[in-house]
Amino acid sequence: MKFELKTENYSNSFTNVLRYVLIIALIIIFCDAALKLGIIARHYQIEHKCRLLSLEKSKSNFRKLSNLTNLRSKQRIWEFCREVVK
Known part of the structure; x- marks a missing residue:
């Protein structure tokens, strides 16, 4: 009698599990x-808009900063931009 043990199934399933874990x-x-690149881009946009606001006080700059920072009053936006531009 000849006895053979097939180990192909075990190694094949191990490589499949390893492949799924790596993926x-x-x-x-x-x-x-x-996500981190999105945070960096948002921070850059806020800084850029604050610098634009210090040069040109337009309604569109206030509106864009309001959307980015969730601040509604112009006074709070000014205070926030003073801190950012420092």
């Missing part, structure tokens, strides 16, 4: 990087 890890890393 999920890459997705998490890319999503985290995308």
Whole structure:
């Protein structure tokens, strides 16, 4: 009698699990990087709009800053921009 043990199924399933774990890890890393880039871009937009507001006090600049910062009054926007531009 000859006895053979097939190990192909175990190694194949291990590589599949490892592949899925790596794919999920890459997705998490890319999503985290995308969120951080979004935060950086938003901060840059706020800083840029505050600098524009210090040069040109237009209604559109106030409106754009209001949308970005969720501040509604012009006085609060001015105070916020003073802190950002420092």
